[in-house]
Amino acid sequence: MLNRTMSKRKHNQKARVRAKTGGEPAPRGSGKSAWIYGRHAVLAALANPEREISRILATPGQAEEVAAALRKPGMPADRPTPETMDRREIDAVLPRDAVHQGLAVQVFALQQLAVEDICDRTADAKNALVIVLDQATDPHNIGAVLRSAAAFGAQAVIVQDRNAPETTGTLAKAASGALEAVPLVVATNLSRALAQLKESEFWCIGLDGAAETYINDADLSGRIALVLGAEGSGLRRLVGENCDLLVRIPIQPAMESLNLSNAAAVALYEVARRRPVLP
Numbered sequence: 001m002l003n004r005t006m007s008k009r010k011h012n013q014k015a016r017v018r019a020k021t022g023g024e025p026a027p028r029g030s031g032k033s034a035w036i037y038g039r040h041a042v043l044a045a046l047a048n049p050e051r052e053i054s055r056i057l058a059t060p061g062q063a064e065e066v067a068a069a070l071r072k073p074g075m076p077a078d079r080p081t082p083e084t085m086d087r088r089e090i091d092a093v094l095p096r097d098a099v100h101q102g103l104a105v106q107v108f109a110l111q112q113l114a115v116e117d118i119c120d121r122t123a124d125a126k127n128a129l130v131i132v133l134d135q136a137t138d139p140h141n142i143g144a145v146l147r148s149a150a151a152f153g154a155q156a157v158i159v160q161d162r163n164a165p166e167t168t169g170t171l172a173k174a175a176s177g178a179l180e181a182v183p184l185v186v187a188t189n190l191s192r193a194l195a196q197l198k199e200s201e202f203w204c205i206g207l208d209g210a211a212e213t214y215i216n217d218a219d220l221s222g223r224i225a226l227v228l229g230a231e232g233s234g235l236r237r238l239v240g241e242n243c244d245l246l247v248r249i250p251i252q253p254a255m256e257s258l259n260l261s262n263a264a265a266v267a268l269y270e271v272a273r274r275r276p277v278l279p
Helices: 039-047 060-070 087-093 115-121 139-151 169-175 190-199 237-241 260-272
Strands: 033-037 053-058 103-108 129-134 156-160 184-187 203-207 224-229 245-248
Touching (some): 033 169, 039 060, 053 060, 053 087, 115 184, 115 190, 129 139, 129 260, 139 156, 184 190, 224 237
Parallel strands (some): 129 156, 203 245
Antiparallel strands (some): 053 103
């Protein structure tokens, strides 16, 4: 097991300051509505008290399940009455080729959190875990990463704002409800975001196919930020240089790399398997 040294890092969390813009971050796409569709994504959105919903569409076969869900204890009381439509009517409302499974909701964006907010929220968590995605642009991949992040107990997924996809129905469906459970944080500068995480005592571990160290040989205890690059290009040089350690996943030489979401799932599992199982 590799030992890691923190000698070059300052641990004064009180020294953290907010970005110069100050104040609470505005929701990304504030004032705009979008459609979320698919059974898991819709039911998770309905149950999220932070999610504002203006319309609920359901086929006759799904309307009963929605009505039952809305009657559950703890369900937000401000949900609109579901509109019963046939499948073709819902098709006409949603983007082309949306696989809605007979359910869709029109929603407004969740409040957009900043990296500082995640640091504050996890300040007392000795085993905090976050994911940082460098230049990830595919909503299917980001949604799948969110799903794995929720499954393995990560507190946030951080993406770069440049070319990052909006939180549309495609991303929400790929996340299968995880968009309501794991904050998707948009950062302007990932190197600065890593510096903020380090200041909050996160150990930043980048995944790089050319790294000498295997992830299973690395010290994955404590507060961890897993940093993954886009498919093909991988981590950018500056982002990699701002990581505390670069590791690689041991795979057969016949394959050059894993899909981004698959690599994230493997890395998250490697971290989670060494930690106490949550109830």
